[in-house]
Amino acid sequence: xxxxxxxxxxxxxxxxxxxxxxxxxxxxxxxxxxxTHVDTDLVLLVGxxxxxxxxSAWAHTLPRTVWAGLFAAxxxxxxxxxxxxxxxxxxxxxxIAHASGCLVLLYMFLAGVGPSTxxxxxxxxxxxxxxxxxxxxxxxxxxxxxxxxxxAIAFYSVxxxxxxxxxxxxxxxxxxxxxxxxxxxxxxxLILAYAILSKLV
Numbered sequence: 389x390x391x392x393x394x395x396x397x398x399x400x401x402x403x404x405x406x407x408x409x410x411x412x413x414x415x416x417x418x419x420x421x422x423x424t425h426v427d428t429d430l431v432l433l434v435g436x437x438x439x440x441x442x443x444s445a446w447a448h449t450l451p452r453t454v455w456a457g458l459f460a461a462x463x464x465x466x467x468x469x470x471x472x473x474x475x476x477x478x479x480x481x482x483x484i485a486h487a488s489g490c491l492v493l494l495y496m497f498l499a500g501v502g503p504s505t506x507x508x509x510x511x512x513x514x515x516x517x518x519x520x521x522x523x524x525x526x527x528x529x530x531x532x533x534x535x536x537x538x539x540a541i542a543f544y545s546v547x548x549x550x551x552x553x554x555x556x557x558x559x560x561x562x563x564x565x566x567x568x569x570x571x572x573x574x575x576x577x578l579i580l581a582y583a584i585l586s587k588l589v
Contacts, residue, residue: 396503399579400444406572407436413569431462431486432569435493436576442496442583445503456497463490485544489573492537492580499528501583528587535588541581545574 410433417424438455440447466487473479528534548570
């Protein structure tokens, strides 16, 4: 995917801003009794930090195996929550969405999505081993699953945007801007889709 060189850095900075906001929600929400959900704010925080490292090398933090383990555990947690809330459609749907997001991030770490060393498309780029001055920037494993993930992200983003106003009214977190957490989730989702597509096209 041909994109300006500054774009990954800008996306990483945006994700760090989202992470800072999620941290503020997680800390201030319970203290000020604003009706926030700490577990969902924490997964937004962790997902934003992990996503920043997938887009730009300078934002890299934990090893890929550690991130993969964290998101596998988070996916199991939210799947269990969805099962426990089978009779409560909003809570169940939200848990399913979070579990799906964790699975997308798990796929990204296992498939090799990461910062590009090339300017422009990485698809089909190969290099001969042992040649000085050459770089390696391969495409991801299981590209079909990557396309499915991008489609799921697009569907999720459309659904969230379409239902942001009603959710904000019933959120109960009046101390924060209405719809702000939904906007943050869409931002993270779309940047993750960009990270996958940058390795596919």
